[in-house]
Structures are given as C-alpha cells and as structure tokens.
Amino acid sequence: xxxxxxxxxxxxxxxxxxxxxxxxxxxxxxxxxxxxxxxxxxxxxxxxxxxxxxxxxxxxxxxxxxxxxxxxxxxxxxxxxxxxxxxxxxxxxxxxxxxxxxxxxxxxxxxxxxxxxxxxxxxxxxxxxxxxxxxxxxxxxxxxxxxxxxxxxxxxxxxxxxxxxxxxxxxxxxxxxxxxxxxxxxxxxxxxxxxxxxxxxxxxxxxxxxxxxxxxxxxxxxxxxxxxxxxxxxxxxxxxxxxxxxxxxxxxxxxxxxxxxxxxxxxxxxxxxxxxxxxxxxxxxxxxxxxxxxxxxxxxxxxxxxxxxxxxxxxxxxxxxxxxxxxxxxxxxxxxxxxxxxxxxxxxxxx
Numbered sequence: 001x002x003x004x005x006x007x008x009x010x011x012x013x014x015x016x017x018x019x020x021x022x023x024x025x026x027x028x029x030x031x032x033x034x035x036x037x038x039x040x041x042x043x044x045x046x047x048x049x050x051x052x053x054x055x056x057x058x059x060x061x062x063x064x065x066x067x068x069x070x071x072x073x074x075x076x077x078x079x080x081x082x083x084x085x086x087x088x089x090x091x092x093x094x095x096x097x098x099x100x101x102x103x104x105x106x107x108x109x110x111x112x113x114x115x116x117x118x119x120x121x122x123x124x125x126x127x128x129x130x131x132x133x134x135x136x137x138x139x140x141x142x143x144x145x146x147x148x149x150x151x152x153x154x155x156x157x158x159x160x161x162x163x164x165x166x167x168x169x170x171x172x173x174x175x176x177x178x179x180x181x182x183x184x185x186x187x188x189x190x191x192x193x194x195x196x197x198x199x200x201x202x203x204x205x206x207x208x209x210x211x212x213x214x215x216x217x218x219x220x221x222x223x224x225x226x227x228x229x230x231x232x233x234x235x236x237x238x239x240x241x242x243x244x245x246x247x248x249x250x251x252x253x254x255x256x257x258x259x260x261x262x263x264x265x266x267x268x269x270x271x272x273x274x275x276x277x278x279x280x281x282x283x284x285x286x287x288x289x290x291x292x293x294x295x296x297x298x299x300x301x302x303x304x305x306x307x308x309x310x311x312x313x314x315x316x317x318x319x320x321x322x323x324x325x326x327x328x329x330x331x332x333x334x335x336x337x338x339x340x341x342x343x344x345x346x347x348x349x350x351x
Contacts, residue, residue, distance in 0.1 A: 001180075003180055005020045005041070005044075005045060014035075014037065016201065018206055025179070026174075026196035028196070028197040030182060031185060034186070038201065042079075048072055058148055077149075078141035078144060080134070082156045084134050092117060092124075099142075100144060111173075114172055117139055130159075131162040134158065138170075170194055171350075171351050188223065192230065198211075216231065230321065231275070232350075235256075236268055246260055253314075254294040256292040256347060258347050259349075273320060275322055277345040278343065278345070279342075279343045280324060281340070284341050290344070296315040297313065298313060298339075300312045308325055309324060
C-alpha cells in the first residue's frame with residue numbers, strides 16, 4: 001500500500017507544495033534545510049494541522065480529500081517527536097500501556113526486547129537517559145499497532161554518545177517493521193544507515209525523490225556536492241579471510257574486503273563509501289596499501305569549488321562518487337564513458 005500525499009502548505013510567508021507517492025513499506029527519509037517544511041509535512045500527514053486542498057491516502061484509506069478530514073486519532077498513526085514527551089508520573093510500563101489502551105488494540109510486547117527496554121518497565125522517565133527515553137517513546141508509538149510510523153528527528157536532542165546508543169535499535173526496527181516509516185532528519189549519517197527512499201525538500205517544493213542510493217549520488221543535488229558526499233552499496237557477505245580478519249563483500253559491479261564483524265556468510269550488509277575515500281587510476285596498482293579496486297566507468301563530473309571536482313562512476317548497477325582535484329581530472333583525461341579504476345581507501349559498514 002503506497003502513501004499518497006499532495007499538499008499546498010501555507011503558513012504566513014512560508015509555502016511548500018508537495019505531490020508524492022511514497023513506498024508502502026520501509027523507511028522514507030525526508031530531508032532538507034532547517035525551515036524547509038519537514039515537520040510541517042509530517043504534521044499534515046498525521047492530521048495535526050489542517051491545510052486546505054490537501055490529499056492524504058494510505059493504501060485504500062483516504063484521510064483527507066476535499067471536504068473529508070479524518071482526525072488524527074482515527075488515522076492509525078504512530079508519532080515520535082524530537083522530545084520523548086513521556087508522562088512523568090507513569091512508569092515506563094504505564095507509558096507504553098497508555099499508547100496501547102488509547103488505541104484500544106495491539107500490544108508492545110514484540111518491541112520491548114527489540115528496543116532494549118524490557119528491564120526498564122518499573123522505572124520513571126526521570127531516571128532514564130535521553131536515549132532510553134526515546135526508545136520508550138518509540139515503543140509507546142508502536143504499542144497501538146499503527147498503520148504508519150512518523151518520526152520527527154527523534155535523535156536531534158541527543159548528544160553523539162546517546163545517538164550512537166539509539167541508532168542500532170532504529171536499525172533493528174527498520175529490519176522488522178512491515179509498515180511505512182516517514183523519518184525526518186537532516187543528518188546524512190542517520191539517513192544513510194536507516195533509509196530506503198529519500199525525499200529532499202527545499203525552495204518551496206520537492207527537489208528530488210527516489211531510492212536512497214540514487215538520490216545521494218546525483219551530482220546536481222547538494223548531498224553529492226558536500227564534503228560528506230558518499231555512495232551507499234547493498235552488499236552480500238560472500239566469505240571471510242580468517243588469517244587477516246577480513247570479510248569479502250560482493251555487490252553488483254564488484255567486490256571489496258572490510259574488517260570481519262562476524263556477520264554470517266550470505267547475509268546482506270549495507271556499506272557507505274565516502275567520495276573523499278575514493279581515488280582514481282587508469283589501471284590497478286601492482287603494489288599498494290589500498291586493497292579494494294573496482295573497475296568502473298565515468299558517468300559525469302561536476303566542479304564543487306575552485307580546485308575540486310566530484311566524479312560519478314558506474315560500477316554494474318551501482319554508482320560511486322570520487323572527490324579529486326581538477327588537476328587530477330585533467331591529467332587522467334576524465335570524460336563520460338572513460339574506463340577507470342576506483343581505489344577505495346575506506347568503507348563504513350552501516351549494518
């Protein structure tokens with residue numbers, strides 16, 4: 001079941017026009033600069049704000065169209081805000097029960113261990129860390145068995161240590177949820193780890209939408225032009241080199257070796273390759289500390305400053321990015337269609 005959203009969002013001088021047909025499963029990240037309308041869009045989907053002329057449909061259920069407007073409590077929406085918003089007078093168990101009883105259905109048992117809060121049920125919110133409170137808020141939202149989960153920068157209020165604590169639990173949810181998730185964030189790292197589909201908003205509308213790997217590597221978009229530009233690869237663990245503690249990963253277009261994290265052979269693994277960690281050569285180096293070389297074809301180039309360019313490379317069905325100097329691009333005579341060797345210096349395993 002897809003999610004269809006059409007809105008002219010208006011508030012004072014702010015305006016945002018969207019027309020989206022989003023996947024009915026997986027995580028759709030909504031990203032953009034502060035003030036671009038990310039939260040406004042989420043609240044409109046939830047029915048928390050009314051905007052004339054809007055349309056919202058999830059599967060066969062129409063929540064807004066013309067004179068029809070289904071109120072928030074009847075939309076089957078789970079909502080996780082930036083702040084956990086737990087009831088301070090209730091225990092963790094009481095907060096979760098509130099979510100379940102308010103909807104009159106469902107249960108939270110499936111999520112307690114997955115979110116690592118099974119041992120917190122008798123504690124009050126004031127005794128929890130920020131990361132624990134956010135995990136409880138997620139469990140409360142899921143306790144009602146919603147048809148869609150909306151998450152509005154749930155890690156924005158946490159420091160780096162607490163974010164690192166919560167991210168694995170979010171990744172686990174990603175693998176278990178069968179409902180669509182809209183995840184608002186401006187953090188490229190969160191998006192790379194969690195999202196399947198990406199919507200970029202800005203300048204009063206939708207700048208781009210599509211599969212995560214596709215949107216992240218489009219040279220005409222800010223993500224590929226920034227200092228943290230990176231490509232996402234969906235790989236399979238094909239084997240391991242126990243002598244040197246390495247795992248062999250395969251993907252459409254090549255293979256690479258990464259530190260062995262004990263993931264079973266045959267399992268899927270998402271990795272991130274930063275543009276700054278990809279150097280280019282006309283042929284494979286005979287002696288080099290760089291162990292991962294991928295044969296690719298130059299797709300396009302884009303200057304990102306006075307001295308640098310970003311190069312888009314095709315490797316099978318995947319795209320890689322490389323950030324190099326303009327001089328290197330000239331010396332290698334890079335142009336669309338040229339065969340090249342991408343030397344990958346470092347790979348981030350996302351899980």
